[in-house]
Amino acid sequence: MWSPLVEQVTDDGRQLLAIRQAFLSRRVADTYGRYAQDQLDRVAARRQRTGQTNHKQSMHMIRLLHAGAHVLRTGQVLVDVTPLRDRLLAVRHGQVPWEQVAAWAAELLADLTTAAAETRLPEQPDRDTVDALLVAVRERNLR
Numbered sequence: 001m002w003s004p005l006v007e008q009v010t011d012d013g014r015q016l017l018a019i020r021q022a023f024l025s026r027r028v029a030d031t032y033g034r035y036a037q038d039q040l041d042r043v044a045a046r047r048q049r050t051g052q053t054n055h056k057q058s059m060h061m062i063r064l065l066h067a068g069a070h071v072l073r074t075g076q077v078l079v080d081v082t083p084l085r086d087r088l089l090a091v092r093h094g095q096v097p098w099e100q101v102a103a104w105a106a107e108l109l110a111d112l113t114t115a116a117a118e119t120r121l122p123e124q125p126d127r128d129t130v131d132a133l134l135v136a137v138r139e140r141n142l143r
Helices: 011-018 027-050 055-074 082-092 098-118 127-142
Strands: none
Touching (some): 027 055, 027 098, 055 082
16 A cells, blocks of 8 residues: 555545555554564574574564664655665675664664654554455445
């Protein structure tokens, strides 16, 4: 719903785009943060067990943490990470030492916590708006 690469949008799609904010809430902090923390824990456990780092997993963890804080601050899902591309690819290719990746992740986790405390997003998604659209789309398409 936030992708800038849209080739065609139907009337239903336009209505969905019009209410996409209804899907967002403060729960973003838990969703992004918990998943990223899980990835961090998995990478750290693997390093401890085998001495190897899953660089791709590390890169995605960093991207998720950055994106989560962005959503909380802006109310927009971050799709384009071009400004971080070089740093993320350096992590993915193992060019950044694990200690630096872990420090970056710690900074981003702290930033996510701050963004969660300051966000203007509602506590819960707007289920009534989403349900109303779902019912309207289903009724229209039953005809």
